[in-house]
Amino acid sequence: MLGSGIINGLIVTAKNFVGSYHDPKRMVTVEYPEQRTVLPENYRNFPFLISENATDPMGTLRCVACQICEKECPPQCIIIEKSKDKKPDASGKPQLYPAVFGIDTSVCMSCQICVEVCPFDAIKMDQVFEIAATDRFHDLFLTREKLAKPNSYYHQIHPTEAAEVDGRLNTERKAAEEKAKAAAAAKAAAAAAKSVPVAGVADPGPASPRPATPIQPASAPAAPATSPVPKPQDEPRSSPAGEGGPANPAS
Amino acid sequence: MTTAPDSFLERAPLELRDWAVQLLPGPLQWLAHHLITVVAILAVFGLFFAFTTIAERKLLARLQNRLGPNRTGLPKFSILPWHLKHTLFGLSQPFADAVKALTKEDIVPAAADHFLHFLAPVIVVAFSLMTFAVLPFGREYLPVDLDAALLYFFAAGAATELAIFMAGWSSRNKYSLLAAMRALAQLISYELPLILSVVPVVLVTGTLSTKAIVLSQGYWIFGFLPHWFVFTPWGFAGFIIFLIAALAESNRSPFDLPEAESELVAGHLTEYSGFKYALFFMAEYFGLTALSGLGVTLFLGGWQAPFPFLEFIPSYLWFMMKLIGMIMFFIWVRGTLLRLRIDQLTRLAWQFLVPLALLNVGNAAFWVLTTHWAGPLQLVRWGVSLVIVILPFFFLGRSLSAGYAPRTYRYAP
Amino acid sequence: METVQQLRDRLAARFPAARVELVLNPGVAAEHSLRLDAALGRDIALFLRDDPALRLDYCSNVTGVDWPDKEITDVVKTTVPDPAGGPPKIVEEKSVHVQPGCLEAVYHLYSMSLKHGPVVIRLRTGNRADAVTLPSLTPVWRSCDFQEREIFDLFGIVFAGHPDLRRLLMWDEFKDHPMRKDYVEPDDYEWEPTAHGAVLERAKAHQLAAVAGVVDPGQSSANPPKAAPGSTTPATTAPVKEAKP
């Protein structure tokens, strides 16, 4: 009969209307500034640089200014200038550090390729998205001071991934230290045996372990290795229960 | 019809007016009397318009599973400290919109017909307000008791469509022009079913006066069934036709062709900004309210209470409640339906509504002729009347929707 | 479906006047293609579409490829017998010649009715400057319509017989063909906070121009572009090279 389809439609919308008052499945609004959805652990927005501790972020950046991310960044929004000197890193080796590290968030496309290609786990994706600005030249260009965030923060936003990275780094560092020790011991032994001092090997540390660190993740596919696992409590986001629930128009 | 007329609530606004009028010297009293009526209508329906807009936005939002405006609150300059943290459920939203619209720059396109461009919103609001003059809002609340109230109503209502044409024409925008053409086609097509749907009421009551029409619906069958015309076969058919035609006349979805957003950008409003746009917006809602009010008056018993024991509620509140119900229905329809095409719109009018309305006039004539039938004949009367309504609906509907049907689909082998 | 080799032979037999070359694809995909004679291109295309064994009724993808002029260094080794009777000397003569470039249109054909494909055909222009006309295959496959317009727009191949050959993506007043390899895009590198590589050089040129434009020495050097917007604009637009039409 003419009109039955229209009446069916009216019934469906009426159901949704009534449902919006009692059924959380039909009232999905999250009242943003006051309520927030839980961001999934994997969520990424803009990169940040990891520093080992919060007290001296500039001194403990993991980044060694290898400029791989600068080269691989598809929109070329990273600028790195190597330092002239070296600073000791977490395991005590002298490393270069970025004298200038800048990311133009007004260009960045949040593609995460810099994270994937970084052999040092020095750059990770941040989750802050409330960064609307009124001056794009100053507010949206992130210098290394703005980019540096401590490792504890990384643990806060990507716990699973961070734990994995820390575990890997620790084993690597341990291996490096042992290797360095072994090398030092071997050299000492060799020196003792030959008793001929070799010039320029006064600092045996950096030479051997350094190449080992970058090559390992680059040759293995970085993606599955760093694949983070979403926390179980992220999952309810796909079901309406986690979406803020019923919302009060008066609030 | 026994208790309410003299209750305090029922009389209070009138008493107030009379008290105010008698303060003035004699020669001015007549003027003051009418001025107060006009101001009261403007104030009440101005506020009603404001809350209709927010109701529409909130109801539509609820239909769409969201909340709608809810955090407007009030400006902070007020001396009341309590609402600094309150948002008033967003009910102050229309006032924010009004403030904004009032202060917005008014742009008139260089090539537009400046005079008509200015005149159109004025006319549209003026005429849509004029229709309120003949609506009986309550037992004693009829601004002007005209003998030919219905004719006056339709005459004034039709002028608004002319203003829409003026707006579309004077803007000199192609979308506006197309919208103007559509508005004219729509006006001509739907004025007829609208009026024809009202004729049965006139036929049965024998009057064009809205007051008399409401009064003639004012008793209860068996003491509790309201004798509203919508509860008769011809009245029901008339009411449905009236509803459809009213939707079309007030340019509401699914007949919002002149303003068709997805096709003509904003139709006749495309070149209007600021307060002129707000006036059109206002007029649209005034027109809707007026037509709903007429529908309430003609078919839903006007200000009459549905049951005798509810008569203690003042008549004007009954009118308002019915009015709100009608408007909520219109909002519901808007949230559900899609838009017709212009040829389908006219086809619906001429091939479906007009024949149905004409038959319905015959039906009403039959109803009048058989007023004296009683007992089992009463059943025959109802049966025949129902058949006159349903059969044409069925056949005309079939011919209207011929060729359109859901399909079944095959799959690749 | 027959192999590309067989198809080539059949085409050669059917169109003896046409030159049909097999272009081998050295890659893993090994989708070999046929380079058709541009003059008879449309006839061959019609044949491919209507031949009952092929029925290539669906032209999926049409694209242009730019092959710029290449400098090729030929090394000619000649053995010069040593007049002194010693071992003959090998003399290398280097000669540089320019392999003329061309523009190429590549069509990927499939059959929807027989569900096979692809057959890849290519048409080549004479050069990249003036002999850039190819026959349009839009009359054969309507799907080439927008794609050929796009190639005309971005590569500058003129398709003779196209019903509506206008620029598709760029505006009509635009003169260049930006997908050519030698196209230089307009210079708007005033604000490049992360410039490196090629971008850096252009940005530097900009800064130099901007700094040079500062006439008033009292003007702070913090915002030179603001100081001399008028003088930078011509300087920036001047070095733009035009790609050949």
Add this chain to the structure above:
Amino acid sequence: MSCSDFNDLDAELTAFGHPGGSSVRAVHDQFHGDLLEVSMGPQHPSTHGVFRMVATLDGEQIVKLKPVFGYLHRNHEKIAENTTYLGSMPYTDRLDYLCSMSTNWAYALAVEKLSGQAVPDRAQYLRIIMAELTRLVNHACLVGFLFNDLGTSFTPLLYAFREREKIIDLFEALSGSRMMCNYQRFGGCRVDPTPEWLAAARTLVENFPRFLDEYERMLTGNEIMLARTQGIGRLDPAHAVNAGLTGPVLRASGVDYDLRKVDGYGFYPRFDFRVPLGAQGDTYDRYMLRILEMRESVKILVQAFRDLPGGPIMDPKAKLRSFRPKAGEAYGRLEGPKGELGFYLISDGTPNPYRYRVRPPSLINLTLLEEMCLGHTIADAVVILGSIDIVLGEVDR
């Protein structure tokens, strides 16, 4: 309704869009009286972005309609030729920004064809899961937008987006971004879903038909909807094939050509699903085909979740950096939600592709737009455009 009175109106008018389209111009034609040329877009509510149609109207009837492209031409191909193979992957997200997962796959497919890269089984299944979820997203959005064009007050669109949000949440939990997933890699996928993710996805897929039922109940039988879509924008199969139309638009005309069946790429031959075909090729068929395809996608997804094998998600031989395929060329294509999405790549052995070309289904599906619109009114034209399902990022690239 002719506009003869507008002959003298050559003053500049404030209409929208292109400067050329801003004046009422009466176009003389010997057969029709005076025609009105309307430039719809690039800013128009129903052109799905910055598409522009220059329509010549006789009354409300369309006698000529020329599409104008390029307002979103952002040089994807040129940029891709100047960056590495991997660097183009995030750009493919932005090609068809409603279906980044399947666009990713199409590009990965072409590069894998070019380089001979193998893909592990689990990744193949994950790709199918993502592609079909994307199809659900795309078709749901399309149907919502289509009803918006038909003049609803956003209600169906918002219902569709309500479902979309759920799928988008899944994508976000997996890949980190709501729309720009950047999920596929050459030789596999980037992130392995957790069991919890899979369980959530399975629940979503199982509940999806309920949404479709409600949606269909609301609109499929609606008389206005039937009248507005049936018999509108008919497309006959021969023309559709010749014009290279693909995807649901082609199948609505009754041509059985679904690359999932024809090419059998990925692991699609392992799945049991049917390809719905339309008969009349009108707007209603195109709409219904989307609904039916969503139901088939649900079937595929259910099977994929059932059969998802374990194992690695990346081929161990796959390289992330310094990826240089052998010189050669390849054309990889798949059945995107909008039609055949192809990537044509020429490698010269360097890290950057020598030629990178996207075969955009949206652009080529517009080839017959004018033919479909002729004789219909301007109100139908927006609906026909809506039923073709274009996304401007892909049309203009």
Add this chain to the structure above:
Amino acid sequence: MSDAPQSTPASPRPAPAEGFPAAGNISDADREELRRHGILLTSLEELYNWGRSNSIWPLQFGLACCAIEMIAAATARFDIARFGAEIFRPSPRQADLMIVSGTVTKKMAPLVVRLWNQMPEPKYCIAMGACAISGGPFKQGYNVLKGIDRLIPVDIYIPGCPPRPEALLNGLIQLQKQIKGEKLTGPDAARHTRADLPSEYPIPAYGAHDLEPAKNPAVWTPPAPPSA
């Protein structure tokens, strides 16, 4: 309404405190103080700004990917309507806010400026997403305008590619704050009240190689790049 509104799930990171947008530059405490001293700040200015900030009607105008997130911001989950901003007007005559949501190509740029000119004052512009701010990932393209602020003034920049709908809402809240703090008179009066500032901007023409002019120096004044 069956159960109490779910409390805000603790955000994993130190979220910036983002309460309900407060009024302009006078804190509630100050106002209370003034009120007690009998000074009613019933200024017209505040009413005006309140009305405008709560009734921001955006232009229905999507350019690219970000437009989808803009639509998402209007849908049920995010519901921009709560701020009174769900009325996306397709006609610029009735719009207050232009959300430039997506890549502005050079072919599109003149039309964006034209739309901006067609909007009545007071009008605001949000550049949503990397492309609208700077050309974003596509800035290397020959047909991509490197930021809409080369041609028209932008009030709020929302970075992201694309920004989440919440980020757009956040930008909208910032814009509301900005409007609430605007002055009608004095040296720091709002842009639209000043007669010396233009309301319309020159529309660039299509040239043979580029837009002419490619930028409007009156609007676009970049500082020297930090690396220079």
